[in-house]
Amino acid sequence: MTANGNGVANGSANEKLGPKNVPTEEGRKKDELLDKHDKYEFGGPWGVTAMMIGFPMLMYYLWICLWFYDGQIVYPHSVDEIKPFLLEMWAHVRDDASPNLYAWKVYSGLIVYELVLAYFLPGYLQEGLPVPSLGYKTLMYNCNALSCVYTTIVTAAFLHYFHIFRLTEIIDNYGHIMTVAMIWGFAVSFGMYFWTIARGEQIRMSGNFIYDVFMGACLNPRIGTVDLKMWAEVRIPWVICFFLAVSGACKQYEQYGYVTPNMAFMCLATWLYLNACAKGEECIPQTWDMFHEKWGFMVIFWNFAGVPFTYVYSVVYMASHDPSKYRFSTPAYVVLYATLLTAYYIFDTAMSQKSRFKMQCQGITQYRKTFPQLPWSIVQNPKYIQTAHGNKLLTDGWWAYARKPNYTADWVQSFTWGLVVGTASPIPYFYSVFFITVLIHRCGRDFERCSIKYGKDWDRYCEVVKYKFIPGIY
Template identity: 50%
Template sequence: MSSSQQQPGASAPAKQQQQGPATTDSRPRDDVAYEDVTDNNFVYEFGGPIGAASMIVGFPLLMAYQFLCVYDNNGHFLLPDSLGDFLPWASRMAARYWEIAAPSWTGAKIYLGFTFFMVGLAYVCPGPVMYGYKLPSLNGQRLAYHCNALWSWWVAIITSLVLHFTGLFRLTQIIDNLGPIMSVAMLWSFVLASIVYGITVVRGKKHRASGNVIYDFFMGVCLNPRVGTLDLKLFTELRIPWPVLFFISLSCALKQYEQLGYVTPESAFMVLAHWLYSNACNKGEECVITSWDIFYELESWYLLFWNLAGVPFSYCYTSIYLLKNGPMHFPIWWNVLCYVLLLAGYFFWDTGNSQRNRFRMYWNNTLIKRNAFPQLPMSFIHDAKFLQTRHGNKLLIDGWYAYARKPHYTADLVMALTWGLIAGFGSFFPYFYLTFFLIVLVHRVGRDDARCARKYGADWEEYMRVVPWKFVPYIY
């Protein structure tokens, strides 16, 4: 057998048996294997330079088009009358977008004000200091992460509510200025990506670079950009996209209250859904340190664009659609079904992510206990079964991961489905998130399988034999 099956504390080597949960200021053991972030087997992804250039141009145009459809046309497609009318139609669309969504000082003050407020909180809020994997690119050094996103999240919520109810800043201004805010966010992602790319090139610290400027700008060349104690990649992964998405949905609900005198169950659903997602990301920040995005992905245009602009301003279509077309008058059983599916999906998603990441933290000797709401049962597997690889890493085959290799993705897609179902079937745009996310996850699983096959060899083949299903047992 190419890999051995072991359990923490049972048949592990003696040195491993001595490890235990670390305190918040303890450094992890040094006997954990290096995490391979160099990956010398370079291959073009996303269609190479042509694909990268197409997405750098295409994604902002797609977001602008969808904004006009959802915000300005009540969720209905805007199409030219004929193929010959395409250029005049595109010109009219561009003029209309500039009319209602051109960058403005108000949009800049709202978006950049929130961004730098969160940056300030990242430096001053309390939270444990955690350590990531040993990185070959840093000669085995472990980077420290100040995990205070949870405090920042709650301070941001309380501050925003105080500003709203005192009238200093009404949260409804977010939806009233959504177009300009989105345009500022897109421009800011280009500016920040250019700064990161430029500084990295000047310093001669490029990672996994192809030599093609457009492709390298798209994929990134900087692995661990930092400003003092602030890790830019972890910050932009958690503290901007999901909180901004939540505040957009909250703004829609408050605007609906101003218009109708109440908030519909559907709009309340989206506030709950986006609160759960954002809260989970921030309360589990220490778990994200060992995720693919943080230890392997480079800080790139595509990560910055989607974290700073794409996620909050294209995953919010359901909330905008419900505001523009509500109240929906669905039967009670339909709304109950959506709420039940959402909460069930959330349970498996939250516990699945927790099982996987806390398993890594346990063996990295960085596992801590945090009193963050909500703490769900089955979030940590004691004496978890795993496959030991010759590379040194351990592959979890217990809990939800005994049934599929990516069960947290499946639960994530269930939640994404409910974000569409709660709006009914009158428009495609509430299902854009589900459609886009499905494509992203299938592509990501393919990338992950290819990288792990190169990294683990026969051990990965054994792992796929033990856990053959990717998303759903006996189906896919």
């Protein structure tokens, strides 16, 4: 191992990286400090309460605007109109988004089916990172999302073909299913909180009930070999996003006899994301989400309801409007598809580079092979900064140009999901607007944590990798 003038070391994917990442005594003290609740985030109890109430209301409002008001933002224009407006909104929720028995069977059936598949199907065993909260114990993860996802797709195709369950019914019952998803999100969030408290397994608690429900009490809840946090991150939100896009495409085909390039774009975009999560599932245990973030309302509700029912508003719009409202020229379609594929390539390879580097630092040099394995997914002889904490900070590949290149590429993908309808409706852009807010806030949390954890080494890292998101700009 050698170091250049910036203190950046060069190593290969194996022995030159030196010993496994092992926290030093100083590193353990920093981890102990970071593993305690010392301040409120998200505005504290009042802030998280507002989010738990306000976000479901926002989901209903945006869906109503999309489906019943031509995709335009509607609001009362005078004080006298407020009450009739609210009553009209409530009528749509009551009549068009009631949690009826059909919606319960569809949504709950998917949840149970995905859980059964995750429990029984074999997978690729991956060791996670040492977890400070568990005394640096490493957990094993059964990564079988790929087989589960494609078993689900084959099952859905079978049910659709034989008219047992028509895929068009998903988009037609969007409001009803969304309400059931919200109920699941709340029920699992509160249920996991009380279950964890009853078992005495809570960690990093604030002592405020609603805040701890929001942030979570448990870290890695499991049913057998199924890590519920990782299971919910892949199997629920992105599966639903994909099937909503497919449902929209089926609906278009039944109505018009063809599928628009715009709807086909969303089928491709959601499949790319779903497949990326499934084929690279062994990389997820290397993330902050797994070894630090607890499983509370913030994560649970978002996976069960928030992601699937807010990220694909463009599909909802296209499924309920004539294609003439969002038709593009051929060059525009070429640019749109090219932008998506370029952003996806950077996103996929950046995530892979970082995760493989973390695996290398654990002594893992044999990697899972799934489709598609893209060029430059692994950095050979990676450059890095060795920290006093004991960890290594990657400063090579995409990570030499920005501290969060995956976030930048991920956001570009989200923007194309709104761009696919052009200027026909502003609501499909909600995903990208909301997402950039989340990413900036998440980066703030992450960078603050890293600053405490690595101290002067983090300052040195920021000197080497100067930009947060966009090289040369920000």
